[in-house]
Every structure is written in structure tokens, then in C-alpha cells.
Amino acid sequence: MDYLRTLGSAAVSTLVQKSGLNLPFSLGTKLAQVESYYTLYDATKRDDGSPVSVFEYDFNDTSKKNIKSFAQNSLRKLRTTRHPDVLKFMDVVETDSIIYIMTERVRPLSAVLPEYSGKSAQEREDWLLWGLHRISVPLTFLNDQASSTHGKIIPQSIFLSPSGEWKLGGLELLSSPKDDAAVLYTMGGLLPGSSAWAAPEVKKSGWSAAKDSDPSAPDAYALGLLLHAVFNPAHPPPATAEPPHPPPSPASRGAIPTSLFPHFKRLLNPNNKGRLTAKGFLEIGMAETGFFFNNRLVKVCAGLDNFALASEAEKNQLLKTLRESASSFPPEFASYKVLPSLISALEYGGASGATILPLVLQFGVNVSPEEYPKVILAPIIKLYASPDRGLRMVLLEHLPEYVEKLDKKIVSDKIFPHLQLGFSDTVAIIREATVKSIILLAPKLTDRILNNDLLRLLAKTQTDSEASIRTNTCILIGRLAPSLGYNTKRKVLVPAFSRALKDPFVHARVAGLTAFMATVDLFEIPELASKVIPNMAFTLIDDEKLVRDQASKVLQIVLKKIQDYAEQMVRM
Known part of the structure; x- marks a missing residue:
């Protein structure tokens, strides 16, 4: 870093990208020259490869020398302003001729706005109101708690995080009237384009006039212009932006919601005191009938942020909203805001886990194959250790949605040791769900588990008090049969299926016969003659016609195989 500071040359840009210096980032694609005096890059952190953004202020051009003071002010303010809705500062590289400011990964709002032109009017309105809420919160913080004026509330000062949340940046002019050297009041007019968002009192008397007024006044006027710009991007600024600053007419509303228009007019009041x-x-918008309070994205964000502290009724209402609205959420919001919050809530545990898990899987469908094991599977695998029956049931019910993404080692080492407890659970529905889950997990079990541990557990469920569990166990063993080892088949299959044939439940007996029929090719001919037929022949006179008919079909198949074999013996 000290070496860079001594260079003071135009070669710094090349060095940052190509040298072996231990810089905190690697520059990537030039995303956009958002404004004439800085360039935004996608970049990656060198230490962990995580995505970041880098703002480049290059002063090598003599026409940009005045920009240095603004860049340095932006750097100072980003370093000291900590608010979740303000662009997050991470690091800096600074020389005499260039400043590189590294922040969280963002995209400029100006690049995203056109993407919403094709959305429905309601989706676009919801998204814009959500964004304006996210900007109004930090702006209120800067004006009120920090007693400062941002000075540059325009679309180019707003950036979107990967989750689609609007972040306030553009701190080149951020100043407090208590600071004698504040750039806003001494140099505000030198920042390119500053007259475009200046309030009437600033246009009349210059930025120095803002020092003696309420810090919020210039920003409030600019907020009104911002509101107009995002709802009507193809329209010129409203007539009120220029002297004599007439009040906005109804014709100037454009796509601004009618609920917002009266407040839009008040933001553009030429009298800064009124x-x-x-x-x-913000307070009007967050009132019980306000335009922010009733915005579904604002509600979802607030619900997710406060999920751990919410009542069960509030949690259930939020989860219901997520379930019903999932398809209409912006994709980045669903993947990078909703999904991480749900996973966090899932790992935290609680009674809502069984409701959250299906939503995690629903919102996780767009996660890349590379990230899926870490983002989705890792927290799900941990849940198998939970004693909560409702959660265990949901894990098994939704197993088809994620089982293909599980690897063999994970299933055998981390899932099965907990899953096997379900075979002896005191609740029958858990025992049955556990038995049914095995057919999906079997291909991912080790041979040792499949031929030993699992079959011992199934031997117990074949004598379960619940008829349906005994029946499903027999069906499962029949389906597992081709995967069993040679000696295991010889030892296990006939006793298992024969036990089912003696079951008092008619469908268990049918299942035993069906299992013999499905696995007939797995038996050697002597086994069919000496073990299979003797153990099933009595079912030909079962009290139930359903069993007798099935026994007849199976016996015909078995006899045909034996007869074919006997004919070959004669020819030999």
C-alpha cells in the first residue's frame, strides 16, 4: 500500500490489475461509467474470492482535478457511516492520482430500472416503493440522527445489492453544517450535474445557503425528484424543478401512484420550511394505511428481519405470504434475501421448522449446482439430528426434492445414523415414513449398511403392530432385493416374503406374493423348487380370493421357470 502511495502515476491502474502486489482485490469487468467522474468495476477479494465492487476515481485527467476532494469526502464518509441501507465500505487503495474504493458487490440502479419496464404495473410499483422505502430509511438517519445533508439524492447514487435491496451511495457531498470544512457548502456547485437536483433555495443562493437551513431540506426536494425519476424514467424532470418552481400538476403524475402523489407534491414544496x-x-408511508406499510416486499423484509422475535401467529402469516407470493418475487430477492433468511431461521430451529423447510426447497430451486450442497443441503442434513417429529416428517416427505443431490458418503455417515431411529419411533406415522424413505436412499447406502444394519431394522418393522408398515416393509425388501449381496439374498428373501404370507392383514399377504413374483429371477432354480413353492403353496387356499388369485399367478410363473429348466436337463 505504501509502495502504491509513492508511485503517483497513471500506471497505477495497470498495476492494480496486473502486478503481483498484495492488493485487497482483483479488478474484473468494467460495469459502467455511472457518472463522468468515476468508474464502477466488478471485482473479487483476493483473500477469499468473494465478489465485491470497486469505484475508481481517476485524477490523471486534468479536467477532473476538482473531483479529488469529492472522492476523498466519499471515502471518509463511507468509512464512518455504518447503516445497513448505506453502501458498505470494505477497503481502499489510494495514490496521488487514483482512489479505488472497495465495497460490497452492487449494481447501479440505472442499469436495473430498464429491466422492470416489461413487468406488470403492480410488480413494478411494488418494487419501486420497496426501493424508495430502503432509501428513505438511511436518508432519515443521515438527516435526523447524523444532522447531515446527503446532497446528492439521485438515481446514480443508488445501487442494488445481489438481493435486489437498494443501497444509498454517492456520498461525495455528504456534509454536516457543524463541519467548517464541509465540501457541500463550499464546493457543492463544482460537482458535475449538481444543479439538476438542487432545491429552489440552493438554485437561488448557492449551496452555502443549505448550511443555515434544516439539513433535511435539500435532500427532501431531491427525494421528490428521485421519486419522479424512477416512476417516470422516460419523462423529463417536472416543471417544478426550475424557477419559478410551480407546484406539480396532476398531468405530471405519470406512473406515480395516486396514494403517493400528494406527498410527492409536498416534497417539492419550493418553501423549504413547509x-x-x-x-x-417515511412516517406517512409506514402508517397503518401507508404506501410502505402495505407493500408486500416491505412487509416480507420486516418479517424476515424480525422472524426470531415474532409470535407464532406472525411467523405463520409471513410464511403463508411467502408461500403464496413466491413466484412473483424478483428472482434476486427470492434467492439472496428470502432464501438466506429462511435458512437462518431453519438453523435456529423452533416450531416453524416444519413449515420453513418446504419453502427453503421451493426458493432453492434456482441455486446453482455448485452452491446447492453448501447453501441448501448443509442445513438440511443437520436437521436429521433434530428430535422434532414434525420436522423429521417434513424432511422425509420432501426427500424426493433433494435426494438426488445427496452424495453417498453424506447419506451413509450423516443421515442414516439419525434416520434409523425412526424405525423404532413410538409414533406409527414416523415409522412408516422412515420405511418408505429407504427406497430413495438405498442407492446411496454402503453395502455394509444395506446388507446388515438396514435388514436388521426391517426385520423388526416386518413385525410392527401397524399392518401398513408390515406391508410396506415387505414391498421395500422386494424392491431392495436386486441390490443385495448374493449370500444376503439366499439368507433373507424367502424368510422375509414367507413371513408376509402368514400376516393376518390381507394386503400384506398379497405384498409377499407380489415380492416373490418380482424377484423370481433372483432365485436359483433349486431354490424355487425347494424353498419358494413349499413356502407359498398354502396361499392357494387362502380365505381371501384376492390372495388366492395372486398366489395362482405367482405359482404359474415359478412353475414355468422350473419346467423350462427341467426340459433343458432332459436335453443335456
Whole structure:
């Protein structure tokens, strides 16, 4: 870093990308020159390869020398401003001629707005209101708690995180009137384009006039212009932006929601003392009937952020909303906001786990194959150790949705040791679900588990008090038969199926016969003659016609195989 500081040359940009210096990031694609005085890059952190963004302020061009003070102010403010809705500072590389500011990975709002032009009017309105809420919160913080003026509330100062959440950036002018050297009041007019978002009092008397007024006044006016810009990106700024600053007419509303328009007009009040502040705008929006409060994305975010502290009724309502609205959420919001929050809630545990798990799988369908094991499977695998029966039941019910993504070692080492407890659970529905799950997991079990541990457990469930469990166990053994070892087949199959034939439950007896029929090719001919026929012949006179008919079919198949074999013996 010290070496870079001594260079002071235009070669720094090349060095950052190509040198072997231990810089905190590697520059990637130039994403956009969002404004004329800085460039935004996608980049990666060198220490862990995680995605970040890098803002490049290059002062080698003599026409940009004045920008240095603004870049340095942005750096200072990003370093010291900590708010979840403000762009997150991570590191910096600074020389005499260039400043590289590394932040969380973001995209400029200007690049995302066109993507929503093809959405339905309601989806677009929901998304924009959610975004304006996320900007109003940090703006209120800066104006109120920090007693500062942002000075540059425009679309180019807003960035989107991977989850689609709007982040406030553009801190080049952020200043407090308590700071004698604040750039806003001394140099605000030198920042390119600053007159476009200046409030009427600033246009009249310059940025120095903002020092003696409420810090929120200039930002409130700019917030009104921002509101117009995002809802009507193809329209020019409203007439009120220029002297004599007439009030917005109904014709200027465009796509601004009618519920928002009266407050939009108050934000653009040319009298700064009567102007609605960002704080007032936020409070109106968050009132019980407000445009923010009733926005589903705002509600979902608030619900996810406060999930651990919510009542069961509130949790259930949120989960119901997620289930019903999942398909209409912006994809990035679903994948990077909703899904991580659900996984966190799932790992935290609690009574809602059984409801959360299906949603995790639903929202996880778009996770890449490379990330799926870590993001989705890892927390699910941990849940198998939970004693909660409701959660265990849901894990088994939804097994078809994720079983193909499980590897053999995970199933044998981390899932089966916990899963096997379900065979002896005191609740019958858990025992039955455990038996049914094995057919999906069997291909991923080791030979030792399959031929020893599992069959010992199934021997017990074949004598279960529940008829359906005994029946399903017999069916399962029949389906597992081809995967069993040679000696295991010889020792296990005939006794297992014969036991089913003596079961008092008619469908268990039918299952035993069906299992013999399905596995007939796995028996050697002498076994068919000496073991299979003697152990099933009595079912030909079973009290139930269903059993007798099935026994007749099976016996015909077995006899045909024996007869074919006997004819070959004669020819030999």
C-alpha cells in the first residue's frame, strides 16, 4: 500500500490489475461509467474470492482535478457511516492520482430500472416503493440522527445489492453544517450535474445557503425528484424543478401512484420550511394505511428481519405470504434475501421448522449446482439430528426434492445414523415414513449398511403392530432385493416374503406374493423348487380370493421357470 502511495502515476491502474502486489482485490469487468467522474468495476477479494465492487476515481485527467476532494469526502464518509441501507465500505487503495474504493458487490440502479419496464404495473410499483422505502430509511438517519445533508439524492447514487435491496451511495457531498470544512457548502456547485437536483433555495443562493437551513431540506426536494425519476424514467424532470418552481400538476403524475402523489407534491414544496422531510415521508408511508406499510416486499423484509422475535401467529402469516407470493418475487430477492433468511431461521430451529423447510426447497430451486450442497443441503442434513417429529416428517416427505443431490458418503455417515431411529419411533406415522424413505436412499447406502444394519431394522418393522408398515416393509425388501449381496439374498428373501404370507392383514399377504413374483429371477432354480413353492403353496387356499388369485399367478410363473429348466436337463 505504501509502495502504491509513492508511485503517483497513471500506471497505477495497470498495476492494480496486473502486478503481483498484495492488493485487497482483483479488478474484473468494467460495469459502467455511472457518472463522468468515476468508474464502477466488478471485482473479487483476493483473500477469499468473494465478489465485491470497486469505484475508481481517476485524477490523471486534468479536467477532473476538482473531483479529488469529492472522492476523498466519499471515502471518509463511507468509512464512518455504518447503516445497513448505506453502501458498505470494505477497503481502499489510494495514490496521488487514483482512489479505488472497495465495497460490497452492487449494481447501479440505472442499469436495473430498464429491466422492470416489461413487468406488470403492480410488480413494478411494488418494487419501486420497496426501493424508495430502503432509501428513505438511511436518508432519515443521515438527516435526523447524523444532522447531515446527503446532497446528492439521485438515481446514480443508488445501487442494488445481489438481493435486489437498494443501497444509498454517492456520498461525495455528504456534509454536516457543524463541519467548517464541509465540501457541500463550499464546493457543492463544482460537482458535475449538481444543479439538476438542487432545491429552489440552493438554485437561488448557492449551496452555502443549505448550511443555515434544516439539513433535511435539500435532500427532501431531491427525494421528490428521485421519486419522479424512477416512476417516470422516460419523462423529463417536472416543471417544478426550475424557477419559478410551480407546484406539480396532476398531468405530471405519470406512473406515480395516486396514494403517493400528494406527498410527492409536498416534497417539492419550493418553501423549504413547509417542505415534507424524508422522515415525515417515511412516517406517512409506514402508517397503518401507508404506501410502505402495505407493500408486500416491505412487509416480507420486516418479517424476515424480525422472524426470531415474532409470535407464532406472525411467523405463520409471513410464511403463508411467502408461500403464496413466491413466484412473483424478483428472482434476486427470492434467492439472496428470502432464501438466506429462511435458512437462518431453519438453523435456529423452533416450531416453524416444519413449515420453513418446504419453502427453503421451493426458493432453492434456482441455486446453482455448485452452491446447492453448501447453501441448501448443509442445513438440511443437520436437521436429521433434530428430535422434532414434525420436522423429521417434513424432511422425509420432501426427500424426493433433494435426494438426488445427496452424495453417498453424506447419506451413509450423516443421515442414516439419525434416520434409523425412526424405525423404532413410538409414533406409527414416523415409522412408516422412515420405511418408505429407504427406497430413495438405498442407492446411496454402503453395502455394509444395506446388507446388515438396514435388514436388521426391517426385520423388526416386518413385525410392527401397524399392518401398513408390515406391508410396506415387505414391498421395500422386494424392491431392495436386486441390490443385495448374493449370500444376503439366499439368507433373507424367502424368510422375509414367507413371513408376509402368514400376516393376518390381507394386503400384506398379497405384498409377499407380489415380492416373490418380482424377484423370481433372483432365485436359483433349486431354490424355487425347494424353498419358494413349499413356502407359498398354502396361499392357494387362502380365505381371501384376492390372495388366492395372486398366489395362482405367482405359482404359474415359478412353475414355468422350473419346467423350462427341467426340459433343458432332459436335453443335456
